[in-house]
Amino acid sequence: MKKALRIGVASIAMAAVCTTGALFNLGQTNEGDLASPFIQTAVLRQGATGGEVKELQRRLKQWGYYSGSVDGIYGSKTVEAVKKFQRKNGLTVDGVAGISTYAALGMNDSVKVLENDKKQSNSNYTNSDLYLLAKCIYAEARGESYTGQVAVGAVIMNRVASSSFPNTISGVVYQKGAFTAVSDGQINLSPDKTAMNAAQDAMNGWDPTYGCLYYYNPAVATSSWIFGRKTITTIGKHVFAI
Numbered sequence: 001m002k003k004a005l006r007i008g009v010a011s012i013a014m015a016a017v018c019t020t021g022a023l024f025n026l027g028q029t030n031e032g033d034l035a036s037p038f039i040q041t042a043v044l045r046q047g048a049t050g051g052e053v054k055e056l057q058r059r060l061k062q063w064g065y066y067s068g069s070v071d072g073i074y075g076s077k078t079v080e081a082v083k084k085f086q087r088k089n090g091l092t093v094d095g096v097a098g099i100s101t102y103a104a105l106g107m108n109d110s111v112k113v114l115e116n117d118k119k120q121s122n123s124n125y126t127n128s129d130l131y132l133l134a135k136c137i138y139a140e141a142r143g144e145s146y147t148g149q150v151a152v153g154a155v156i157m158n159r160v161a162s163s164s165f166p167n168t169i170s171g172v173v174y175q176k177g178a179f180t181a182v183s184d185g186q187i188n189l190s191p192d193k194t195a196m197n198a199a200q201d202a203m204n205g206w207d208p209t210y211g212c213l214y215y216y217n218p219a220v221a222t223s224s225w226i227f228g229r230k231t232i233t234t235i236g237k238h239v240f241a242i
Contacts, residue, residue, distance in 0.1 A: 046095065060085060091104060098201070133153055141236075150208055152238070155212055155214065212240040214226060214229050
């Protein structure tokens, strides 16, 4: 199986003034509120910057969810505003602006870009690959935050892309001694919707680990070898390393 080219798709689009088919009607927009053309990214999360973040902030502010500056910086205030919006509209409350949040906000251009990105990213993977990835995420990280679950999936995808590991998801998951969940049988548990969504995000290219190939829980890890790997980030109970 060929490795997926997980390259974000970028396109330039003018932010819509009135949106049809969205969950909300923005109503009248002042000329001064018109957003300038912005570069579309993938999902937006804390630390992101740019015109698309400004458009996100502008809409959240117009609807009363955001009180900070429309500065194009996805900081903690923007995260909290997105969470409030997600909670109010029955979405997964993670503070990350993905396709569902874009759709609810009426950011249809962003939705189209992500849908196109998803088609290209998944072209070399099957539904069985996605399900196996979700099973491993659920078995290894179901007690972690959503970002923490995506991170475990990202490590698996990074291994698939690395010449040091098997080049298929099944090859990585079932590599001898690679995952505790395979050894103890938890890999056979059925994944929930959160794990499925996390697998989809990881497959689409979201990597909260910044390219890590390993992760471990320092409270239970017994291998001295893993402690010698360079730590990149810690998410929940897991340390992610290269």
